[in-house]
Amino acid sequence: MSKQTLNTDVVIIGAGPVGxxxxxxxxxxxxxxxxxxxxxxxxxxCAALYPEKPIYDIPGYPSIDALDLVKKxxxxxxxxxxxYHLGERVEKISRIEETxxxxxxxLQFSNSSIPAFEVTTSKGIIIQCKAIIIAAGxxxxxxxxxxxxxxxxxxxxxxxxxxxxxxxFRGKSVVxxxxxxxxxxxxxxxxxxxxxxxVVHRRAKxxxxxxxxxxxxxxxxSGKVELVIPYQLDALKGDKGLLKTVVVKTLDGAVRELPAxxxxxxxxxxxxxxxxADWGLGISENHITVNPATLATSEPGIxxxxxxxxxxxxxxxxxxxxxxxxxxxxxxxxxxxxxxxLHFEYSTTKGVP
Amino acid sequence: MSKQTLNTDVVIIGAGPVGxxxxxxxxxxxxxxxxxxxxxxxxxxCAALYPEKPIYDIPGYPSIDALDLVKKxxxxxxxxxxxYHLGERVEKISRIEETxxxxxxxLQFSNSSIPAFEVTTSKGIIIQCKAIIIAAGxxxxxxxxxxxxxxxxxxxxxxxxxxxxxxxFRGKSVVxxxxxxxxxxxxxxxxxxxxxxxVVHRRAKxxxxxxxxxxxxxxxxSGKVELVIPYQLDALKGDKGLLKTVVVKTLDGAVRELPAxxxxxxxxxxxxxxxxADWGLGISENHITVNPATLATSEPGIxxxxxxxxxxxxxxxxxxxxxxxxxxxxxxxxxxxxxxxLHFEYSTTKGVP
Numbered sequence: 001m002s003k004q005t006l007n008t009d010v011v012i013i014g015a016g017p018v019g020x021x022x023x024x025x026x027x028x029x030x031x032x033x034x035x036x037x038x039x040x041x042x043x044x045x046c047a048a049l050y051p052e053k054p055i056y057d058i059p060g061y062p063s064i065d066a067l068d069l070v071k072k073x074x075x076x077x078x079x080x081x082x083x084y085h086l087g088e089r090v091e092k093i094s095r096i097e098e099t100x101x102x103x104x105x106x107l108q109f110s111n112s113s114i115p116a117f118e119v120t121t122s123k124g125i126i127i128q129c130k131a132i133i134i135a136a137g138x139x140x141x142x143x144x145x146x147x148x149x150x151x152x153x154x155x156x157x158x159x160x161x162x163x164x165x166x167x168x169f170r171g172k173s174v175v176x177x178x179x180x181x182x183x184x185x186x187x188x189x190x191x192x193x194x195x196x197x198x199v200v201h202r203r204a205k206x207x208x209x210x211x212x213x214x215x216x217x218x219x220x221x222s223g224k225v226e227l228v229i230p231y232q233l234d235a236l237k238g239d240k241g242l243l244k245t246v247v248v249k250t251l252d253g254a255v256r257e258l259p260a261x262x263x264x265x266x267x268x269x270x271x272x273x274x275x276x277a278d279w280g281l282g283i284s285e286n287h288i289t290v291n292p293a294t295l296a297t298s299e300p301g302i303x304x305x306x307x308x309x310x311x312x313x314x315x316x317x318x319x320x321x322x323x324x325x326x327x328x329x330x331x332x333x334x335x336x337x338x339x340x341x342l343h344f345e346y347s348t349t350k351g352v353p
Numbered sequence: 354m355s356k357q358t359l360n361t362d363v364v365i366i367g368a369g370p371v372g373x374x375x376x377x378x379x380x381x382x383x384x385x386x387x388x389x390x391x392x393x394x395x396x397x398x399c400a401a402l403y404p405e406k407p408i409y410d411i412p413g414y415p416s417i418d419a420l421d422l423v424k425k426x427x428x429x430x431x432x433x434x435x436x437y438h439l440g441e442r443v444e445k446i447s448r449i450e451e452t453x454x455x456x457x458x459x460l461q462f463s464n465s466s467i468p469a470f471e472v473t474t475s476k477g478i479i480i481q482c483k484a485i486i487i488a489a490g491x492x493x494x495x496x497x498x499x500x501x502x503x504x505x506x507x508x509x510x511x512x513x514x515x516x517x518x519x520x521x522f523r524g525k526s527v528v529x530x531x532x533x534x535x536x537x538x539x540x541x542x543x544x545x546x547x548x549x550x551x552v553v554h555r556r557a558k559x560x561x562x563x564x565x566x567x568x569x570x571x572x573x574x575s576g577k578v579e580l581v582i583p584y585q586l587d588a589l590k591g592d593k594g595l596l597k598t599v600v601v602k603t604l605d606g607a608v609r610e611l612p613a614x615x616x617x618x619x620x621x622x623x624x625x626x627x628x629x630a631d632w633g634l635g636i637s638e639n640h641i642t643v644n645p646a647t648l649a650t651s652e653p654g655i656x657x658x659x660x661x662x663x664x665x666x667x668x669x670x671x672x673x674x675x676x677x678x679x680x681x682x683x684x685x686x687x688x689x690x691x692x693x694x695l696h697f698e699y700s701t702t703k704g705v706p
Contacts, residue, residue, distance in 0.1 A: 021412045028410065050701060057381065057700035059374045059675040060411055060422050062429040066701070069413050076415040181702045209703055292645050293666030313646030313680055316697075322412040323676030327666055344669075347410035348403060348419070349534045349562050 004125050008034045008083070009336045010329075011119045011129040013090055016044020018306035018321030019135035020073040025329035026133075027080025028347065031336045034127050036119070040087035043070035044137050046318075049162050049182075059319055069318075079353040085121055092120040093132065093279055093302075116301050116335070131332040134288060134297070134304040135321070144267035146177065146233050157241035159263045169194050175246045175258050176200070177233050178266035184208040184216050186264060191224040198258050200228045200248050231256065236263065284310055294331035295324050301335060303328040357478050361387045361436070362689045363682075364472045364482040366443055369397020371659035371674030372488035373426040378682035379486075380433025381700065384689045387480050389472070393440035396423035397490050399671075402515050402535075412672055422671075432706040438474055445473040446485065446632055446655075469654050469688070484685040487641060487650070487657040488674070497620035499530065499586050510594035512616045516543075524548050528599045528611050530586050531619035537561040537569050539617060544577040551611050553581045553601050584609065589616065637663055647684035648677050654688060656681040 010026050012019045015037035023033045041047050046055075046066035054063045061069070096115055115128035143161035145151065151159060163169070163186055170193040176183050179201040185208070187199045199216070206213050219225040231248035234255070238244040246260045282289040282298035287310035290296060295303045305328050306321035314320070333342050363379050365372045368390035376386045394400050399408075399419035407416045414422070449468055468481035496514035498504065504512060516522070516539055523546040529536050532554040538561070540552045552569070559566050572578040584601035587608070591597040599613045635642040635651035640663035643649060648656045658681050659674035667673070686695050 017412075024410070024412075053701045055699075055701045056429075056703075056705045057377070057679075058413055059370075059377075059672070060414060060417065060425040060429070062425065062705075064413065072413040072415065076409075076413070181698075185702065209698060211704070212702070293664070311646070313684070315679055315683060317676075317679055319412070319672075320676040320679060323670075323673040326410075326668055326670055326673060330668060331666070345534075345562060346408075346670075348406045348408050349538065349565070350409075351562075351564065352409045352415075 006034065006083070006125065006127045007115060008032045008127060008129050010034075010131050010133060010332060011036065011117070011127050012082075012133045012135055013037075013119075014044060014135035014137055014306070014308075015039070015042040015084060015086065016135060016137050016306065017046055017069060017073050017318050018137075018325055019044070019133070020070070020077050021322045022133050022135055022305060022325035022329065023077035023080060023082040024073070025326045026332070027077065027082075028350065028352070029329050029333045029336075029342070031329065031332065032082075033080070034083045034085060034129070036085045036088055036090055036121055036127075038087070038089045042074055042084065042086065043067065046070050048164075051164060052166065053185075055318070057317065057319060085123075085125060085127075088121040088123050088125070090119055091122050092118075094118050094120075095301075096128070130301070130336045132302045133295075133325075133328055133332070134302065134308060135306045135325070137307045143265070146265045146267060148233055148236055151236060153241045154236060154238065154243055154263070158238065158243035158261060159236075159265065161265060163190075163264070166190065166193060169262060171195050172261040173259055174198070174262045174264060175260040176264045176266060178268075179203065179206045179208075180266060180268060181208045181212070182266040182268075183264075184212045186266065187225050188212065188215050188219060191219050197225045198228050198246075198260070199225060200231050200233060200246070200258075202230050202232050202251075204229050228256065228258065233263075233265070293327070295328035296331060303332065359387065359436070359478065359480045360468060361385045361480060361482050363387075363484050363486060363685060364389065364470070364480050365435075365486045365488055366390075366472075367397060367488035367490055367659070367661075368392070368395040368437060368439065369488060369490050369659065370399055370422060370426050370671050371490075371678055372397070372486070373423070373430050374675045375486050375488055375658060375678035375682065376430035376433060376435040377426070378679045379685070380430065380435075381703065381705070382682050382686045382689075382695070384682065384685065385435075386433070387436045387438060387482070389438045389441055389443055389474055389480075391440070391442045395427055395437065395439065396420065399423050401517075404517065405519060406538075408671070410670065410672060438476075438478060438480075441474040441476050441478070443472055444475050445471075447471050447473075448654075449481070483654070483689045485655045486648075486678075486681055486685070487655065487661060488659045488678070490660045496618070499618045499620060501586055501589055504589060506594045507589060507591065507596055507616070511591065511596035511614060512589075512618065514618060516617070519543065519546060522547050522615060525614040526612055527551070527615045527617060528553060528613040529617045529619065530554070531621075532556065532559045532561075533619060533621060534561045534565070535619035535621075536617075537565045539619065540578050541565065541568050541572060544572050550578045551581050551599075551613070552578060553584050553586060553599075553611075555583050555585050555604075557582050581609065581611065586616075586618070646680070648681035649684060656685065 009031040010033045012035045015035045026033045051067035119127045173196045174194045175198045177200045220227045234249040235247040246258045288304040290309045292311040305324035307316045362384040363386045365388045368388045379386045404420035472480045526549045527547045528551045530553045544550045573580045587602040588600040599611045641657040643662045645664040658677035660669045
């Protein structure tokens, strides 16, 4: 036995917006939930990567900042008293075999208190549950780290893979590396308060929305941003994690030294499914294939929703993940309440606790 | 030619929450929309049947009144300048055949200004468009009208099938007929301000949420509501549309006369697909069958979303209709912009106009 064994109806892996809404949907169907997330905060990518950015396509919110959305979703889930396990990863999922045999042996075995899975976290906590919803977004994602000698000692001090608060960069010399949306958007945003913003990119073309590209050009024209093209990161110079210089190089070997307080490498997120990839689930191009009618994976009792799930026509939109959460909860209901027919009710009739 | 011929990219039939959000999703993909609704207000059932009721399962809103939600969705759609045709029904949908032949004849015929359909409204307006989204909820729904002689002359004066504003019933003697959620919920709600509330039902059991049933019992116990059971509506007495008495009867012929200012018959909505049923679409039990990956109906170019659409696992939840609207818009994009690849972007990157 481990340190601690807990019991719930549904374990939700991932505390991003879609995982949080799945707590609510499970709760509306009288199912308790525990939520596990590798990050030490709720909100997933929304909270970690762009907390202050407005989102425009949450239905009913013409605009809402990512972190506000997370707070609202947490409040919506709160009446159902979810238990959060943050800063923990799922290490192991195993079936409680005895239960399974019993269930197979009789028609709809009635003891609904019998769990079907044991989920073990990186802190050694064991959670028994009847169903699992994977809402892990890009997986326990990590940033693509540029291959620079000694970069580890700067990480978290003067090298950051995400911006938590713009204010942290006020008055600083900032080197942004990358050519995608994040690089361009943050260059535009930080140019308003940084002392200097360099954008290092290996080619003149940026992979971003045309309007953003035009704004970056305009800022470069007015000197607010300096485009360092076609350069790539080559080395870091500094002391005890405090950056002084970012060395960049062309393919021809030309070198420039950029005085810098901060380096923001935006080379995207590595899609790391991590342990999920080992669970024997049907996987297609790093996503978990699900039945769109139920969000069921190839493993009975395990469901996947949000960005990590794929099916024909799948859109990686938060609002679609919300719908998937509702559908998964309805599909899970008979696993948790095997002898109760589900009486479909509108929330306006049923209310919340 | 008719009075007026208009042109757009997508005609959306139904201005309920799902139709409104489809305007936004179409707009995010550079597609213009016209919206037609038989009601003279936007919001569909939300606005017509329960404007003041809180909804608890709109993601990101722990609680929002139905009418507030409609207003937010309208504001969210507004930047894309939709054209609303309210108080109009769709009378006819026809294909513009010449266009079709041209498109079939060449690979991706490039003139994207060529429409595919003509939609004719009950006011004789013709709207040309490239795709149609049916978001008609329960169809152009009507209430189930009790078979009482002369009821028409009271309708809209002292017989109402929906409550627009509770305040209209302050100090009135109200007879509510029916045994479902609407009857029970409105009895509870109106008991707070009406002079007297009768609930006429043919049997003792109500078809409602257990909590609501318990509250109704409690109100009956305290005399705030009088349950008239097992009675059914029999006749109306009054003058020039102003009700004085509702006559009710048991199956055994026992009669009671209830003094009444207002009768609210809540016998549900008749699912009237109306003209939709004649359009040759695949129909299953009064719903339009769609491909869940695209929300496409059996007719190319015609899509259905929200409560009127059905597919395996379908839930009639507003939040699922939102997701369907996004998926339908993405599926329609190549019909409107046949030569442009769709560059998937998050709203937070793309912004809104």
